[in-house]
Amino acid sequence: MSHEEILADRLREAGYPAEEVKRAVGGVVAIAGLVTLQDGTELFAKTLLGPDRDVFPVESTGLSELRTLGGANTPDVLCASPRLLVLEKMQPRRDDEQFWEKLAHMLAALHMSTVSDRFGWHRDGWLGRLRQDNTWETDGHAFFGERRILRWLPEPLVEAAFDREERQALERLCAALPELVPPQPPCLTHGDLWQENIVATSDGAPVLIDPAVSYNWPEVDLSMLWCSPRPAAAERFFAAYQEIAPLQEGWEERMPLLHLRELLSTIAHDDDDWGAAEAVRKIITPFRRSGASPGKPHSLPEADS
Incomplete structure (x- = not known):
């Protein structure tokens, strides 16, 4: 099973029916991708292979505290479990x-x-x-x-x-x-x-x-x-x-x-x-x-x- 298929399966298990998953590049730890749901909604998601760990719940908490305590812009977290993290889709930055x-x-x-x-x-x-x-x-x-x-x-x-x-x-x-x-x-x-x-x-x-x-x-x-x-x-x-x-x-x-x-x-x-x-x-x-x-x-x- 490809990494895209693994991510799509875990999205469906969590209630996010994925129509398409385009694998994201740049990360070295998680399997990440840009996701289009069956209703056309676009999201960002990632998962980990191997045993379940609390990586994504910790990441979700960190994003929340950066926003609520420090006023930083962070993506909305839609799902954070040991197997899956789903975030609102962001855009590439403009380097000026x-x-x-x-x-x-x-x-x-x-x-x-x-x-x-x-x-x-x-x-x-x-x-x-x-x-x-x-x-x-x-x-x-x-x-x-x-x-x-x-x-x-x-x-x-x-x-x-x-x-x-x-x-x-x-x-x-x-x-x-x-x-x-x-x-x-x-x-x-x-x-x-x-x-x-x-x-x-x-x-x-x-x-x-x-x-x-x-x-x-x-x-x-x-x-x-x-x-x-x-x-x-x-x-x-x-x-x-x-x-x-x-x-x-x-x-x-x-x-x-x-x-x-x-x-x-x-x-x-x-x-x-x-x-x-x-x-x-x-x-x-x-x-x-x-x-x-x-x-x-x-x-x-x-x-x-």
């Missing part, structure tokens, strides 16, 4: 400066309106196929170090990618986080904000999809956009964001460090065909024992914009 400026204003408003005193979330989530530990924590450096970086070291593919010295360098980097990241309060973050998770409404307004939400440093969301491939017009995003929510000095240099979680996740998901492991090695270079100078503050490699 006006779109990215609107996105910056929306994200800045989300971050500024959801400031909290704790890092984490009320339930664990998912990043791709793997669990995201959202246990509450009041110390942001401990939260990011333990639950966003070191959490990946036991994953088999990450263990295979790095030797003992490199893993120790990652541990030293986490211990040095208070020197590297200035204190900042947590806020509700999307958590997986690369360009493929940004679409649009029919009138061109930005919409967020596929979140991995938690209360975290706002710069973590920015790091995904900064360090992932993006169109030239997206440069307007960073200036527009700071017009509403100014960032602390040195934010550009912190972007690769905060992107470490995504790099390690990429390796853990067996998607390291574009150099994620080498990018990690570059970031941890100052924390290798052979290059460390006792008593000298750590510094990070220059950020690539």
